Amino acid sequence: MRAYLLKRIVQGIITVWFIASATFVAMHNVPGDPLMDEKATTEEIRKNLMQKYGLDKSLFEQYIIYLKNMSQGDFGISFTQQNRQVNDIIREHFPVSAALGILAITFAAFGGILWGALTALYRNRLPDIVIMFLVILGVSVPSFVFAALGQLSIVSVNNLVGFSLIPVAGWGTIWHMLVPSMVLGMSTMAYLTRLMRSSMLEVVNTDYIRTAKSKGLPATQIFLQHQLRNAVLPVITVLGPAIAAITTGGFVVEMVFAIPGLGRYFVEAVQQLDYTVIMGTTVFYGAFLVFMVIIVDVIYGFIDPRVRVG
Amino acid sequence: MSNPNSASISQLVWLGLGAVGAFFLLMLVLNWASASTSGEQSLGSVDYASNSITLALEQEPPQLDSSRSTDSVSGIILGHVMEGLLRVDGNNKLVPGVAERWEITSTGAKFWLRDNARWSDGSQVTAHDFIFAWQTVINPVTASQYAFFLYPLKNAEAINSRGMAMDQLGARALDDLTIELEFENPISYFDKLLAFSTYFPIKESFFNSTRGRYGSDADTMLYNGPFVITQWVHSAQLRAKKNPHYWDKDSIGLDAINWSYITADTTAKLNLFKDNRIAMVQLDAETLESALYNKWNIKQFADGTIFYIEFNHRDGRLTTNYHLRRAMQLVSNSSELVYKVIKLPGNLPGMSLFPSWQMGENKLFQLEYPTPEHRVDIDEAKRHLEIARQELGLSSFPPLVMLSSDSPTARKQSEYYQNVFKRTLGLEIKIDQQIFKQRLAKMLAGEFDVVMGGWGPDYEDPLTFADLFASWNIQNRGRYNNPALDKQVRIAQGSLNQAERMRAFGAIQDILYHDSVVIPNYERGRIYVVDPRVKGLVRRITGADPDFSRAYLVDKDSNISKGDSKVAAN
Numbered sequence: 067m068r069a070y071l072l073k074r075i076v077q078g079i080i081t082v083w084f085i086a087s088a089t090f091v092a093m094h095n096v097p098g099d100p101l102m103d104e105k106a107t108t109e110e111i112r113k114n115l116m117q118k119y120g121l122d123k124s125l126f127e128q129y130i131i132y133l134k135n136m137s138q139g140d141f142g143i144s145f146t147q148q149n150r151q152v153n154d155i156i157r158e159h160f161p162v163s164a165a166l167g168i169l170a171i172t173f174a175a176f177g178g179i180l181w182g183a184l185t186a187l188y189r190n191r192l193p194d195i196v197i198m199f200l201v202i203l204g205v206s207v208p209s210f211v212f213a214a215l216g217q218l219s220i221v222s223v224n225n226l227v228g229f230s231l232i233p234v235a236g237w238g239t240i241w242h243m244l245v246p247s248m249v250l251g252m253s254t255m256a257y258l259t260r261l262m263r264s265s266m267l268e269v270v271n272t273d274y275i276r277t278a279k280s281k282g283l284p285a286t287q288i289f290l291q292h293q294l295r296n297a298v299l300p301v302i303t304v305l306g307p308a309i310a311a312i313t314t315g316g317f318v319v320e321m322v323f324a325i326p327g328l329g330r331y332f333v334e335a336v337q338q339l340d341y342t343v344i345m346g347t348t349v350f351y352g353a354f355l356v357f358m359v360i361i362v363d364v365i366y367g368f369i370d371p372r373v374r375v376g
Numbered sequence: 377m378s379n380p381n382s383a384s385i386s387q388l389v390w391l392g393l394g395a396v397g398a399f400f401l402l403m404l405v406l407n408w409a410s411a412s413t414s415g416e417q418s419l420g421s422v423d424y425a426s427n428s429i430t431l432a433l434e435q436e437p438p439q440l441d442s443s444r445s446t447d448s449v450s451g452i453i454l455g456h457v458m459e460g461l462l463r464v465d466g467n468n469k470l471v472p473g474v475a476e477r478w479e480i481t482s483t484g485a486k487f488w489l490r491d492n493a494r495w496s497d498g499s500q501v502t503a504h505d506f507i508f509a510w511q512t513v514i515n516p517v518t519a520s521q522y523a524f525f526l527y528p529l530k531n532a533e534a535i536n537s538r539g540m541a542m543d544q545l546g547a548r549a550l551d552d553l554t555i556e557l558e559f560e561n562p563i564s565y566f567d568k569l570l571a572f573s574t575y576f577p578i579k580e581s582f583f584n585s586t587r588g589r590y591g592s593d594a595d596t597m598l599y600n601g602p603f604v605i606t607q608w609v610h611s612a613q614l615r616a617k618k619n620p621h622y623w624d625k626d627s628i629g630l631d632a633i634n635w636s637y638i639t640a641d642t643t644a645k646l647n648l649f650k651d652n653r654i655a656m657v658q659l660d661a662e663t664l665e666s667a668l669y670n671k672w673n674i675k676q677f678a679d680g681t682i683f684y685i686e687f688n689h690r691d692g693r694l695t696t697n698y699h700l701r702r703a704m705q706l707v708s709n710s711s712e713l714v715y716k717v718i719k720l721p722g723n724l725p726g727m728s729l730f731p732s733w734q735m736g737e738n739k740l741f742q743l744e745y746p747t748p749e750h751r752v753d754i755d756e757a758k759r760h761l762e763i764a765r766q767e768l769g770l771s772s773f774p775p776l777v778m779l780s781s782d783s784p785t786a787r788k789q790s791e792y793y794q795n796v797f798k799r800t801l802g803l804e805i806k807i808d809q810q811i812f813k814q815r816l817a818k819m820l821a822g823e824f825d826v827v828m829g830g831w832g833p834d835y836e837d838p839l840t841f842a843d844l845f846a847s848w849n850i851q852n853r854g855r856y857n858n859p860a861l862d863k864q865v866r867i868a869q870g871s872l873n874q875a876e877r878m879r880a881f882g883a884i885q886d887i888l889y890h891d892s893v894v895i896p897n898y899e900r901g902r903i904y905v906v907d908p909r910v911k912g913l914v915r916r917i918t919g920a921d922p923d924f925s926r927a928y929l930v931d932k933d934s935n936i937s938k939g940d941s942k943v944a945a946n
Contacts, residue, residue: 098813103446105834106820106850107521110537114519147438149592150610158610165406172402176395183388214643221647230420234651235637235644237612240403247403286383324432324639326611334435339813 071364078356085352086136086345090129093344100145100339119145119341132345141346146338152346155331160350162237163320163327167313169243170251171305174312177255179301182262183294189267197259204256209315212249213322220245235324246323250316254308258301265297272296299370306362310355419634421655422909424932428632429655429910429924432645436611436638441591442576443512444520448921454573455920456616456633458601461487461506461555462570466914466926468836470567474501474577474600475555482562482872484530484546489553494621495579496599503549505577510547512583513574525574525834528566530558564872565837571919572835602628602925611638629912629928655907656922661720664903672905676722679902680917681832682731682841685793685895686854690822694776695854699764701892704826705750706757707800708793708895717792718785722901728885729841731833731899733917737878741838745882748889754800761801775804779824781815786828789897819853827853828897833918838881839868845884845893861887 101107101115116122119142120131135142141152181201185194220232233242269275270293278288317329328347335343419430437450442458445451463473476490493501510529513520514536527533530546546558559566569575578590579598586596594608602625603616614635618628637648642660649657650670659667659674667674685708687695694700710725724732728747736744765773776797780790790807797803805826810818819827831851833840843849846865847857861884868880888894904922906913912927 097817098811099817100813102813102816102820103521104816105446105521106816106853108524108537108850110516111519111521111523114516118519147436147592148444149439149441149589149596155610161409165409168406169399169403172399176399180388180392180395184385187384187388217644217647221650224651230651230653234647234653235639236653240400240407243403243407284383286387289384290387321639322641322644324612324637324641324644326609326638330611337811 071360074360074363078353078360081356082349082353086133086349087129089345089348090132093339093341094125096339098339100341119143136345136349141349142342144343145340146335146343152342155343156328156346156350159326159328159331162325163313163316163329166243166247166250166316166319166325166327167309169247170312170316171254171309172251173248174251174254174258174308175301175305177251178258179262179294179298181255181259182301183266183297185259185263186266186270186297198263201256201259204252205260207253209249209253210318210322212252213246213319216245216249217322235322237323237325242323242325246319246325250312250319254312258304258308261304262297262301265300266293269293269297302369303362303366306358307355310351310358313351313354419636421649421652421907422929424929426632427630427929428634429630429907429927429929430634430636430653431656431924432637432639432648432654433614433635434638434640437614439591440597440605442573443509443518443578444522445573445591446521451573452920452922453605453614453616453635454576454601455923456601456603456925457597457599457605457619458573458576459493459622460570460572460575460577461489462567464571464916464919466912468916470571473571474506475570478567480566482559484559485557485566487555487557489555490623491553492623493600494623495582496604496619496621497582498621499579500552501577501579501600502552503555504552505579506555506575507547507549508580508583509576509578511542511545512578514545515542520574522574525569525572528559528561528563528569530560532560562870562872564874564877565835565839568835568837573919603633613638627926629926630924633924649905649907652907655910656913657905659903659905664721667905673908675904675906677902677904677915678722678724678731678733678917679832679900679915679921680731680733681830681900682726682729683789683828683830683897683900684726684729685897686827686829687856687893688822688825688827688854689856690854693825694764694768694773695825697764697768698892699760699767700773703757703760703764703801704797704803705892705895706753706760707796709752709796710896710898713789713792714898717788718898720785720901722903724899724901726896726898728896729844729888729894730838730881730885731841734838734841736838736881737874741878741881744878745885748886750889757801761803773803775806776825777808777823778805779808779810779815779818779827781828782809782811790828822853822855829853829894836918838878839865842868842881842884845888856893858887858891858893 101112120128123131139153144150144152144155181197185197188194217234220234223232224230232245233239236242275288275292278292315329316327317333319325320327320329331343332347332351335347419426419428421430433449435449437453438447439445440450440453442454445454459473461473461475461478462470465471474489474493475487478485478487489501489503491500495501510526512518513523513526514532516536516539523536531540531544532546534540535542535545546560548556550556577600582598583590589596591597594605597605599605599619602619602622604619605614606617607613607615616633618625618631622628637645637654639645642658642663645654645657646663646666648654687701689696710727714723714725728742730741732740732742734741738744778790778793780786787809790809794805794807797805808824818824831841831844843865845852845856845861847862864880864883864887868877868884871877909930910927911930914923914926915921916923
């Protein structure tokens, strides 16, 4: 087990290094100049700015300096927010994205498992057809539409009750989290519902269910302990990558609901060519994804003895 | 299994209830865990109990260090929490700020500071705070992009870009309350610069104590304006409270301003306004409809930015040919562009490089010096195109490259011109659409034939537009070079006689038209709605816009609603 874990961690570090290097090369090849602004600056001021950000050195030198700083966990100062450390930006805004992501994934997992089980129980009958139709909607409608619709419904509900029952946007109380996390988790929930449904139907026809039935176990026990429990396994497998995808993909939801998450910095930095923030967030998210995948692989071994390692 | 037993269903229901419970529990835990990154947000757009208003910001202010800030969002905040020597009042008149009185001559200026101006820590705002701020701006190490604002001061440019010693700067504190300035050249609009954020004071001892983090958080700043920032949660909210040390605090009507939402999403802001969460919302084409439907009192404001087509005058470009430019100018129709293509209310058809609101000597500049009459004339345009073809020795015109940004309006605009030039002149246009930074890089490098340009005024004098096409100006992206125009710009820069300066601006306007240097597209207008319970909002062309620093709430009992246009009309 320890050897396996060590191997995975070394692999992970190499992956992160690769992500960092690839981003560095790609970023410096994107056309445009990070120091360019609407009002042109004189050569002298440009030179000073280049010096401040170390852009006057050769690309290779910059790469070495950057790798050295990164290994010490220092991502430098933002180009657009000239007095802020990229480390501070990640430290202040990642927890928000993470909270939103955890809620969204919980919502998606709970919802997916329940709806999936329900559709399997009602296979080919009205509830199944209705839910599966909604699932197709959920998978195909992009999140910005859900976000806009969600916000519009809040306004309507608030209008109806005559006071602000649920906040329209912003961040701070648990009521601020409710709708954005549901919007963010919507498409994952739809996907998990489908996965759960087919997994449930597969399990129904297995030998151990037939055995349980012939043993004369009560139907509720069969459903809960044998069928549901086994059907959940594939759903857990996809949760790892889904957590990373949701946590990093919150840009639109953060924008619409005015949430101070890291996703906005991630996307805006690319638009602004903010080199240090691009590098910082990419490497951070890359490392996060790698870490999540390792965690899920390890947990999976505990849940399913068949894939236990080392 | 197609006939579900009720036991399984009821189990599922219980599981579902458990899941909902677990979800809320998780929300509680996460809210508790992340409490440090957020603040309470329960106030409505207008709150009478705390005498405050709540607003939204377009984006997070990149920084509030006045020596380096250049963007409009930082400008809004700085305008509420800082004050310069002079300030611009609600009627766009310069009035005393930290300076009680002043004297400006052709060679320099003298300012006498009021002795009751205080920083938010209670200490006095002194002449040294201004001198220190200006030295910081000019210091090459600061790399301030707005250093040019201080170039009217003697030797400022030399210190900033040619390494002259800082003690040569033509700005001195004679004592704690007197500032003496020397000008590089006579300048007639210097007083208008003083209200701008680059001229705001910075207290040296405090600045040094922040160790390079000045203006990055609420507690790394010292304030001398009507408000102080009490809380700044990055990308989430900025809360400002009335400054108890502000010398003119009696004229401040609000006790607090909360910028509680930061988002660029216009629909989200509209929803917040509908829900009475924010007191003002800017409208665009999509949100306008909803505002009309709700019968809100929609207001209009020309923000001063003008958009135009520029040509490339570098050697080897076809657009160096006057007749080609003239042909393109003759088929352009800014009214059609504004009213039939862009169709955003608020925008005005562009007529000149100088916007319609620009004041001249006594009345509007456009009344004193009307724009040359422009009429679309396709036959005349074709005649010019033919002359151009012969002069350039071409059998037919190769495609021209039109550099444009990637905003929806810019796209409409460039496609409109592509169509017009093709239809009327048979000219092929290749649109080169680029993201912001790359468009700027290409403009600077001259990789275009025509470019969709634009300019927002830096200060309220026609010169901010007039010197754009001077041969030495780095903003002159097309490298237009005309000694006759340069001469007029020099007059406008150096003269202290307003009549003479206006004549020069008139001449510049004529040259730009008759030499077909720019084709004006439109003057940008903003449309917006304000909660009718808030009065005293000032819209500005430069500086803090929108400015709520002197806003106040109407009586609680007057009972007006957003749709009540009778009461809402200012």
